[in-house]
Amino acid sequence: MGRAPASAMIPGLALLWAAVLGGAAPSPPRLRLSFQELQARHGLRTFRLERTCCYEALLVDEERGRLFVGAENHVVSLNLDNISKKSKKLTWTAHVDWREECNWAGKDIATECMNFVKLLHMYNRTHLLACGTGAFHPTCAFVEVGPGLEEPQPRLLLRSLEDGKGKSPYAPEHQAASVLVGEELYSGVAADLMGRDFTIFRSLGRRPSLRTEPHDSRWLNEPKFVKVFWIPESENPEDDKIYFFFRESAVEAAPALGRLSVSRVGQICRNDMGGQRSLVNRWTTFLKARLVCSVPGVEGDTHFDQLRDVFLLPQRDHRSPLLYAVFTTASGVLQGSAVCVYSMNDVRRAFLGPFAHKEGPTHQWVPYQGRVPYPRPGMCPSKTFGTFSSTKDFPDDVIQFARNHPLMYNSVLPVGGRPLFLQVDAGYTFTQIAVDRVAAADGHYDVLFIGTDTGTVLKVISVPKGGRPSAEGLLLEELHVFEDSAAITSMQISSKRHQLYLASRSAVAQIALHRCAALGRACAECCLARDPYCAWDGAACTRFQPSAKRRFRRQDVRNGDPSALCSGDASRSALLERKVLGVEGGSAFLECEPRSLQARVEWTFQRAGEVARTQVPAEDRAERTAQGLLLRRLRRGDSGVYHCAAVEQGFSQPLRRLSLLVLSADKAEQLARAEEAVPAPPGPKLWYRDFLQLVEPGGGGGASSLRMCRPPPPQRPPLPEPRRKARNRRTHSPESRADRGPRSVAQW
Missing domain, CATH: 3.30.1680.10 (ligand-binding face of the semaphorins, domain 2)
Structure with a gap:
């Protein structure tokens, strides 16, 4: 349907590699910062409660300057400017009877029979709506947070406690997604204890509660709900729709392919009231379409089928936001993730296309060619598109068609026809995404912050490529925000404060959007x-x-x-020269490490007294490393000036200028003997002591500091016995070592 799910038909791993990367390695970031660097120099802040886990729900309240966090047995209020200060917590545990019942059912009372707060929404100016698992008894309540800019202690309104079935999952490991529109909550959740009755549910508010048809795989087939958004359709509020993003097992997949996971976008109308005689208290406007995120290949497309997160980026036209989604591969062999971008116009176009229909002796899925009843299923009852004032007025054939044809035939393809950014076999997979639109000197750019399952955040910029709407993602930074490398489970962004907030099982973190x-x-x-x-x-x-x-x-x-x-x-001016000392036959290391991991290092060599430079040849004696150039088996002809430059985007920037002096073995031994025999006189040091003092990289030697690598000392004839003993006494006595002072030798 649309594009065939060809990922299951790709014959081997080699083809998958070729289709996705063309043989290239995963993209390195330009800058990689560790947890320690971020904490010491770049303002990384963290928050955690003792004996508490699972910080899953994050809610940014710009007006109050607060970050509300839902965790195990707690709702926490943190300062948006510094989450490490002025924290206020509300303890909300499950009822004792529920915990005991949970334990009797075979669950771990210490890890599962708790109240894991899964849902936080701003209900009005003074209250939050919070829902938790309640030790397998889903519960919702209102939390009073106070008006204005005050920072009162969050207070649970006990009289507001109500059943959370259809709003929060039962089990702590289950996912749920929801959005609060006005006083109505739209949720995608498992509505039973066993996690088998999945539903899209409307609750609260004044309109009747509605849900999807239960236990009908054509509607929902073991879905995992990811995100829910309210997106206006027109200027008429009666046309407003709610869009659900989830992944599920494909009912349209051929039996020979087995269970095939696909990603979906589903829609319902806000003013849906259910049917009059059929689909009573059920959605009559529910439709779903496949979200495709794939890389085209010669023998088939390589699909990223596992939807993980979606971020809605508002545009000037509030009816047409951009949708940034992260996906992973379903393959257990290859680890891959991708970001695809979708336009709402393409989503709506798929819902206006043909319906999927199963017919014929082989039961193939084909576009429905018969008569589609009026009003078209999926349309909201409003004056914009028709004369019906309520879904209860829809004719029976419309209701029956909607029940039997919830799936669209055409898929929703990403902008540009392929992923904006992808990583394969990078050692991590994408879990979350947040996007910020930034004004720059040459236009506006979308900056993506992608959370991973190893506690890192990737900062990626979307840059136009060729003609619009094509773009490519450039990886700028990789930030290690969680010391224990815990997977990032939730992410919120504050464009106003230029801050990013992240949650994992172990903690909450805050980091600036720029460094x-x-x-x-x-x-x-x-x-x-x-x-x-x-x-x-x-x-x-x-x-x-x-x-x-x-x-x-x-x-x-x-x-x-x-x-x-x-x-x-x-910065283009002449660089200060650093001196390096080597010994003939030994090794010398010329240190030069560019700040950018995407830069290519070029080494050139200039002999003493010459103006021309030559490229340092790629040979066994010259080994290039990430930290510099290692020269083995030094020769006298290796003496000269070595220039290190970083080449990036075709631009060459000089980084280091190192002067290498290669001494003969005899000369080095003479200097060593002289240094041992002659005590340091008062006043200026002897000239050779500058060469024999070995300075570590970045030490206090400044621009003229020296480093030396010696070969093993040459084998000499044994000394006569009396002379050898006298020398040993002189060499190894504590007094002689103290006179000589500290020494160190870097050997390769």
């Missing part, structure tokens, strides 16, 4: 970073302010080309 100072100390580094939050102001890489004067701001997000913007920058 301009970490991008580099030179104009070229700042420009090459292509971060729309940052620009070079003439002295440093700082936060870009769209309203500030443009004279001193240098930023090129689209191309990342510093050649014109940074041509007169001081």
